[in-house]
Amino acid sequence: MSAKGAVVLVTGSNRGIGLGFVQALLERGALRVYATAREANSLRDVSALDPDRIKPLVLDVNDPKQRQAAAEQARDVTWLINNAGVPGSRDEKSRILAAPDLDEARLVMQTNCWSPAELCRLFAPIILKNGGGAITNVLSVGAWYCVPEVTTYSMSKAAAAMMTAGVRAELDRGPILVSGVYTAGVATRMSGNQGMDPVAHGRQVLEAAARGDTDILSGAGVERLRDEVRADPKAVERARIERLHAAKAKA
Ligand SMILES: NC(=O)c1ccc[n+]([C@@H]2O[C@H](COP(=O)([O-])OP(=O)(O)OC[C@H]3O[C@@H](n4cnc5c(N)ncnc54)[C@H](OP(=O)(O)O)[C@@H]3O)[C@@H](O)[C@H]2O)c1
Numbered sequence: 001m002s003a004k005g006a007v008v009l010v011t012g013s014n015r016g017i018g019l020g021f022v023q024a025l026l027e028r029g030a031l032r033v034y035a036t037a038r039e040a041n042s043l044r045d046v047s048a049l050d051p052d053r054i055k056p057l058v059l060d061v062n063d064p065k066q067r068q069a070a071a072e073q074a075r076d077v078t079w080l081i082n083n084a085g086v087p088g089s090r091d092e093k094s095r096i097l098a099a100p101d102l103d104e105a106r107l108v109m110q111t112n113c114w115s116p117a118e119l120c121r122l123f124a125p126i127i128l129k130n131g132g133g134a135i136t137n138v139l140s141v142g143a144w145y146c147v148p149e150v151t152t153y154s155m156s157k158a159a160a161a162m163m164t165a166g167v168r169a170e171l172d173r174g175p176i177l178v179s180g181v182y183t184a185g186v187a188t189r190m191s192g193n194q195g196m197d198p199v200a201h202g203r204q205v206l207e208a209a210a211r212g213d214t215d216i217l218s219g220a221g222v223e224r225l226r227d228e229v230r231a232d233p234k235a236v237e238r239a240r241i242e243r244l245h246a247a248k249a250k251a
Contacts, residue, residue, distance in 0.1 A: 034074045
């Protein structure tokens with residue numbers, strides 16, 4: 001899948017990794033980019049990057065009416081990038097037993113798994129009608145093991161990884177490349193601004209998609225993490241458990 005000439009819709013493109021995708025797509029010759037965000041105002045600077053090629057659209061991924069409206073307006077899309085996501089709180093609210101209820105877990109699952117699935121359902125037929133293209137779901141290395149400070153986040157990304165595999169299987173006989181991106185450490189608000197530059201992340205993902213990769217790894221230390229998980233998944237789990245309890249003991 002080449003970015004050149006593609007018509008791409010990116011969710012959560014007002015900042016962070018989503019904005020990095022928009023910039024990388026413009027660099028690589030995308031024909032049009034639907035830059036979408038919950039707040040229209042947050043897209044003003046994004047649109048100014050290239051007013052001819054960027055079409056701003058309001059899209060809260062959790063709002064069914066806005067999803068439908070986006071699919072009606074962006075009829076020429078050939079590439080959907082499901083990027084918008086939430087990390088969940090880093091306190092008891094994101095734990096399964098200590099949370100007062102599972103409302104936050106539901107919101108994280110909705111935003112990171114169910115809403116991207118709904119967007120796949122809306123845009124796969126559009127991409128097919130336009131002759132084929134790609135669906136790229138931004139997952140996380142948090143799908144490989146539980147990060148117990150934000151269990152709901154790991155749950156949602158692991159579920160989204162399976163959702164991505166299911167969509168890929170259903171579309172296997174057609175001309176749509178369905179990829180999951182196992183991202184680690186990109187410098188955004190979510191990561192406390194630590195890690196890889198979001199535009200560099202965007203470029204790596206576009207290059208992997210151009211090769212036809214279905215499992216894409218990008219971000220600081222991602223290969224090392226993959227090797228650790230492959231070599232000894234229980235050791236990786238144990239290290240996270242110890243970190244959780246060390247922090248609790250300190251608090
Ligand atoms: N940064 C990392 O190291 C890292 C690592 C692994 C995976 N990821 C994944 O990368 C993706 C982007 O994260 P990021 O690091 O760029 O985080 P970020 O800077 O916090 O940006 C998150 C983006 O998602 C948007 N968003 C959240 N809820 C939304 C909703 N209901 N509808 C539409 N947009 C919504 C935010 O919009 P608002 O501005 O309106 O809040 C923002 O644009 C996420 O899926 C995240 O899980 C990031």
